[in-house]
Amino acid sequence: MAWLRKFVGAALVLGAAGAAAGWLLSAPARLDAATLAQLGPGDAARGKRIFYAGGCTSCHAKPGSQGDARLQLVGGLELKTPFGTFVPPNISQDPKDGIGAWSVGDLANAMLKGVSPSGEHFYPAFPYASYARMKPPDIADLYAFLKTLPAVAGKAPDNSLAFPFNIRRGIGLWKRLYLSDQPVIALPDGTPEPVLAGRYLVEGPGHCGECHTPRDFAGGTQKGQWLAGAVAAEGSGVVPNITSGEGGIGSWSASDIANYLETGFTPDFDSVGGAMVDVQRNMAELTADDRAAIAAYLKAVPPHPNGYPARKSAN
Amino acid sequence: MGKLVIAISMLAVTVSAAFADPILDRQALMKERGKLVGGLSKVVKGEEAFDAAAVLTQLQALQANAEKFDVEALFPKGSDTGDTTAAPKIWEDMAGFKAAEDKYLADVKAAVAAAPADVDALKAQIGVLGSDCGTCHQGYRVKKG
Numbered sequence: 202m203a204w205l206r207k208f209v210g211a212a213l214v215l216g217a218a219g220a221a222a223g224w225l226l227s228a229p230a231r232l233d234a235a236t237l238a239q240l241g242p243g244d245a246a247r248g249k250r251i252f253y254a255g256g257c258t259s260c261h262a263k264p265g266s267q268g269d270a271r272l273q274l275v276g277g278l279e280l281k282t283p284f285g286t287f288v289p290p291n292i293s294q295d296p297k298d299g300i301g302a303w304s305v306g307d308l309a310n311a312m313l314k315g316v317s318p319s320g321e322h323f324y325p326a327f328p329y330a331s332y333a334r335m336k337p338p339d340i341a342d343l344y345a346f347l348k349t350l351p352a353v354a355g356k357a358p359d360n361s362l363a364f365p366f367n368i369r370r371g372i373g374l375w376k377r378l379y380l381s382d383q384p385v386i387a388l389p390d391g392t393p394e395p396v397l398a399g400r401y402l403v404e405g406p407g408h409c410g411e412c413h414t415p416r417d418f419a420g421g422t423q424k425g426q427w428l429a430g431a432v433a434a435e436g437s438g439v440v441p442n443i444t445s446g447e448g449g450i451g452s453w454s455a456s457d458i459a460n461y462l463e464t465g466f467t468p469d470f471d472s473v474g475g476a477m478v479d480v481q482r483n484m485a486e487l488t489a490d491d492r493a494a495i496a497a498y499l500k501a502v503p504p505h506p507n508g509y510p511a512r513k514s515a516n
Numbered sequence: 517m518g519k520l521v522i523a524i525s526m527l528a529v530t531v532s533a534a535f536a537d538p539i540l541d542r543q544a545l546m547k548e549r550g551k552l553v554g555g556l557s558k559v560v561k562g563e564e565a566f567d568a569a570a571v572l573t574q575l576q577a578l579q580a581n582a583e584k585f586d587v588e589a590l591f592p593k594g595s596d597t598g599d600t601t602a603a604p605k606i607w608e609d610m611a612g613f614k615a616a617e618d619k620y621l622a623d624v625k626a627a628v629a630a631a632p633a634d635v636d637a638l639k640a641q642i643g644v645l646g647s648d649c650g651t652c653h654q655g656y657r658v659k660k661g
Contacts, residue, residue, distance in 0.1 A: 433659075436658065437658055437660075438658040438659045438660055439659050439660060440659070441659065460561065464557070464642075464643070464646055465646050465647070465649065465650050466553065466554070466557055466646060466649075469550070469554075470550035470551055470553060470554030470557070471550055472550075472553075472646060472649035472650055472653050473649075473650050473653065474650070474653030474654060474657050474659060475653065475654060475657070475658070475659060476654075478650040478651070478653065478654035479654070481650065482650075512660050
């Protein structure tokens with residue numbers, strides 16, 4: 202039985218080493234001083250644009266809010282996904298229930314690194330895997346704008362997740378796979394400025410890829426099918442392919458895309474639907490130049506066929 | 517514009533032919549609604565010249581379409597399966613669905629009553645109607661690919 206004892210011993214040592222390595226590799230990493238120094242003073246007027254580009258209110262407003270109530274960022278929406286139910290928290294200026302006590306560095310660490318002020322990982326249902334591509338000064342501007350919004354008391358319920366997704370520390374490993382501040386789509390030198398601006402808006406604050414790109418088994422976006430459409434994380438539907446590939450929006454002109462983002466009407470006279478309704482309302486708050494930039498980028502991304510299975514014939 | 521009005525009238529005739537299948541029936545009404553709004557959108561975008569009389573005709577067609585949209589007849593129990601993108605929420609929250617449709621009808625009637633005299637006036641009305649489209653399609657429709 203000596204071999205067995207040796208084997209068990211080796212397994213224990215390896216297991217402990219693995220656990221230690223896993224613990225180290227999963228440690229929350231904050232921004233370095235050089236990045237924090239780039240934040241700058243922030244400007245609320247500019248931050249308003251980032252707020253709408255980032256779609257904060259779609260998840261953090263009280264569910265069903267309309268008009269100015271969408272600026273009361275009390276949280277509480279339930280995102281029912283295969284991993285469990287995520288509940289976006291209160292990010293109003295309430296110092297106790299919201300983020301009124303956060304510094305600009307706290308917001309930057311949350312958005313660019315997915316780390317809370319107390320040093321815990323946030324779940325990537327909060328789309329920091331996209332926000333990580335944002336420029337630090339834009340975070341400072343957003344911070345200044347958030348400061349102008351009301352404080353609303355009230356804690357949203359906790360997430361309710363299945364094992365092993367309920368182990369926050371494990372997100373550290375997920376981040377090693379999927380968290381990057383680099384662009385998804387490499388664009389050649391000489392790419393027109395609107396396309397570059399659109400890439401920033403779509404891949405960064407707009408976090409379009411979070412819903413429009415299929416995910417792998419671990420919940421990371423599959424960059425090889427970027428924006429190809431996906432089975433919806435919530436409910437039974439699909440999120441459309443927004444590349445020019447088969448099933449996508451290749452027949453839409455750039456101005457069709459920009460017009461859709463402004464008015465909610467598709468070129469074939471349908472209207473925006475589902476979760477995109479709130480997104481479109483946010484996009485309507487941007488400038489015509491920003492919407493044109495998003496359209497220019499979407500026309501430039503590599504075409505893919507639909508990233509979701511064909512609809513089963515119902516008849 | 518003239519051609520469009522004729523096309524719409526023909527479409528309306530097609531639609532008014534009774535269908536046995538409520539799914540086909542409601543889809544036909546929705547398609548007609550989309551075409552009408554689409555025609556008006558072209559005017560808003562400046563792709564078609566603004567003609568107050570033609571715009572009013574289209575708005576009236578939109579009202580007729582909305583008045584035909586009898587939620588109870590078009591969404592009977594059991595018509596949630598098959599080739600439809602109607603969301604289960606319609607039957608879970610029939611009152612909310614009806615209220616959304618009623619608001620749309622009221623807004624269409626208001627647009628007809630306002631009889632837009634220029635592009636800006638039309639744009640404002642279409643903005644309201646577009647928002648109504650979104651409200652219903654947000655919760656009561658599921659994209660199935």
